[in-house]
Amino acid sequence: MPETEDSGARKNLSMYHNVKKGDILLIPRLPDWGSVAIAEAVEDWNDKEKGYRFEIDDEKKDFGHIFPANYIGCFNRHGKDVSGNIQSTLKARNRFWNISRLSEDVEKIMKNLEGNKESTSVIENIKNIVSEQVKPYFNLKECCDQIVDEYNQKFTASQWEDVLKNVLEKIYPGYEIEKRGGMKEEEHGTDLLVVISGLSNSEKYNIAIQVKNYKGEISDDNVNNIIEQINKAKGYKWENDGKLIDQILVMTSSKKEENPKLIEECKKKDIKIIFSEELKNLIFKSIIESIDLKEIFDEMLQE
Template sequence: MKYYIFRIDYTNLSYFKERLEKGILRQGWGVKGLSLVDEKGNKRNKKEWVDSCPENWRKTENERKYLERKFDNLNKMREMKKGDIIVIPKFPEWDMLSIYRVKGEYYFDLEEGQEDYGHCIPVEPATIDDNEKDKCFKYNSNNESKEIHSKLRGYQTSINSVNDNGVKEAINELLKKISDIGEYSVIDLLKNTFEKTIDEKNKEGKIFSIRNNEVEEVVEEIFKKQGYILDDKNFYDKKGGDVDRLFIKYLPILEEVNNEITSCRIYVQIKKKEGICDEEEGIDQLEKIVDTDIKEEIKIINGEKIYPNGIYKVLVCTGKFSQRIEEIARDRGIILIDGSQLIRLCLKNL
């Protein structure tokens, strides 16, 4: 029996809930023509699969290499066998995890009217008796769910094989337990209501119905309130690199013990966009401007760029990032702040 941690597109949670109720766990990067198997059920050639991806996904060599890694990652679904265990974090709510058991083999089925999520694996809740409908736990329900939650940072791709024995043991113990979502306190209920209200209001597109430069000013004020110093704004390198704000924060305590650590630099690109953001432009702009701005500090080791400590790249969007962009940003070391998170930061800091 193998164990997997499976991340879904959390921007479309209700869709995944409905499909899981029908026994189907779906995954993104499954647009038309991107089945992992051919008509005979055999694994597709990696290059041919990458060539089948939408053209705007594979404009550069780096993007093609990323798609090759994505193909390998998605193929973990083909490796899943009946009886294997899947843990879905942040599901059915943001502070919970759910456990499912694989029932069958991978197949591709793009639903009518749906542009993505064609990769499918049949599953069922990993329950222990007929009276139990689901297998889910709040992160703080017990020691086992706390153990899994504490290790999730090490499982950031869409589909992750679990090799950590501590995580495997925790999952096995949870399989023996009855679901426990705990009791929601008044604070929990208020927080959940607040979170849903923010998401709903942001989807309406009314909160950030202001000019682009005003959104930039809002972001600037948030950073300033937290002690960051504005070092520069709206500069570009005429090579495609662009940043809306550059902040510096001095670190006197760390400098006391290590004089090589004096400050951190935050490069921020801000996009005013309603709905789902599935464009890589902001990511590319950040990478290019950082490469230009600190080119003398970047080291090349075995063909890989090694950036100095204290350099952070942040992409802000007033809408919602697609699952594809979230994964690309994680892979390229870029921090994302979406519209709902930006609203929370406004409420906290302004």
């Protein structure tokens, strides 16, 4: 609800305010991993009587979130009738985003669905089945640990900014990721600036990121210096006139359990922290977006 103080719930406010009756919604990963469901909103999301309800459906026993919508059909995200623009926007990791600029691409998919609820061919379904069965055979954590260990050996503190920029660009292709180091960093305390466009192109939202390559427990003096540095982003006048919506501290090598003092101080200033374990997950997601699995499988079969 709009009056909630829960930061996680407030991330859903864009749905509450902007989903209206008749809107077409794309829902990734439904009904299976490689598919995208298409639905039409039956009511306004914020209609208090007929719209979204936070309750469990008596019949379906679902997750406690109900919104009335008509199921139109589903398509394979890599299908022949899916444009590059659609494939790109489906890689976004945020909970909800506006795709009105892709209305023609969506209409083409829906036209191909006429008379058939699914646009997936037998070949596309084979790909979905194979990908689902292959995943359990990879030790993803071990693989990611080894990759990040190599990163830590080869990259200096300043190079980690480039690493993180590359990671975020792979995971969030719709965001602008800017390196902001240099002389003005003394004023804004930001290594990377993530810029998100609002519903109108002139509306911008900024996320300030500070990257630190410290190991182990951070001393009290360094904790204070880190907080003071990244907190400068709050009072800075950004060139794009964007609103600062988040401050994130990335600790490339430090672990959460080693730094209760840093966590406590960052919480006071509403600064989020990404420690090494969570960073590994982000890095691995970016790798999956960029590697050529066919080349890897070919090498495995030749061994």
